[in-house]
Amino acid sequence: MNEKELLELIENDESAELECKKSEKELPNDLWKTYSAFANTSGGIILLGIEQKGYNFFVKGVNEVSKILRDFWSVINNINKVSSNILRDDDVEVINISGKDVIKIYIPRAHRRQKPIYLGQNPIVGTYRRNFDGDYRCNDSEVKRMLADQSDFSQDEKILKNYTLEDLNKESLEKYRNRFSVLKPSHPWTTLDNKEFLNRIGAWGKDRDNNIEGLTIAGLLMFGNEWDITKEVPEYFLDYREKNDNASQIRWEDRVTSQDGTWSGNIFDFYFKVINKITSDINIPFKLKGIVREDDTSVHKALREALANALIHADYFGQRGIVVEKHKDYFKFLNPGELRVSLK
Structure with a gap:
């Protein structure tokens, strides 16, 4: 990013993907909340050395560039303070504007397997998200959703205990099979019995390691009855x-x-x-x-x-x-x- 691009950026005020901080001699303590929030949302840019007065932003500059950069990399690589460093070296750069140094930190959106990016040792209390121009602590359900999304196992594949074909709405399944047959009349699945047909489309599951089989969450959602669905979901x-x-x-x-x-x-x-x-x-x-x-x-x-x-x-x-x-x-x-x- 050059001087012209940076000046154009701060003309548009802070946003969901831009945070400006004064930071002349010290690393701002609240920088890490923004790091967590950007990483857990859509990514963004933090500019150090930009002062806000009212709704306007001015280039103040960073006086202790080397010290602030050293402190930044020290903290972000300390797993006791930040759960994970998702930055590369070139995500942090120093831009000189009329003799004043501004530090630009680009924070990418974290991959679902990396989320949540949190502060301290407990993701439930140290995870943040970005809403417009503010950083907000995530609630329990938001954090648990991120933790669940780390897995490659889909909830749709979960095999339900004590559910059988009798728990499906027969009319719904029949309509689906009729549509399938009309669209693909020569497909070999059209001649399968209901259990094997449902197995092929993911509505019935088999866990060979534990020697169990049964209706999946996907099958219940697709062909079940509402009163049975809400018991599980x-x-x-x-x-x-x-x-x-x-x-x-x-x-x-x-x-x-x-x-x-x-x-x-x-x-x-x-x-x-x-x-x-x-x-x-x-x-x-x-x-x-x-x-x-x-x-x-x-x-x-x-x-x-x-x-x-x-x-x-x-x-x-x-x-x-x-x-x-x-x-x-x-x-x-x-x-x-x-x-x-x-x-x-």
Whole structure:
């Protein structure tokens, strides 16, 4: 980074990915909270030698560059103070601006296997995250989620004790198998019995080391009944809301939830209930594919993709369920969990 780029950076104020600190002769104590927060969120840049006055930032400079750099590397490599050093040597550089030295520290987003990056010896009390321009201590559930994400074992693969095929919604499974057969009529799986078919798609699991087999979390979520699902996944909740007039005092004109008791409440049935509702009034321009009219548009495909992703890439053990909203001029898809990759 050169002088011009740095000056342009501080003109935009502190943000979710920028923190400025005065730091003339000493390493700021709160630097490490920012290090933890950036690493556990989306990464960011810390600038030492920048003074804030009101909403403006000025280059003050660092007087003791060598001492501060030495102290920085000493602390970040001390596992009693910081859980892990995820920086390379070239992530820290000194930039001279009109005779004044500014230290730029680039902190990458930590890989899920490295998280949480925490201070001290206890991740429950020493883990931070970044919200806008502030560093906030993570609560217990946020830290436990990071620890769980370190594993390559997916919760979806967990085999449930004392669950059998009788615990699945037979109608849901039959609909799925019929769709599978229509899409892939010559596929060898179409002739398998239900248990072996479910095994092939990951809904039934076999643990040969412990000689056990049974329904997986994925199978229960996909084909189970809501009242059985919530016994294993207490926070499970699917919610579709529709409001066509943003000015209306009516809260929702149409709503589907997994808890209303009139249908299975599983993921498979929710997808088909909702996709028909959100695409029902989309304009379809006249278009031929050969001699047959094509009633599918890029908007239909995008909405199917959005709904499928919201359902597939959710942390069903998180604190908020799936929420899909259809408004007059936009759609909203929300699901619980953190991204395992950066937003970019």
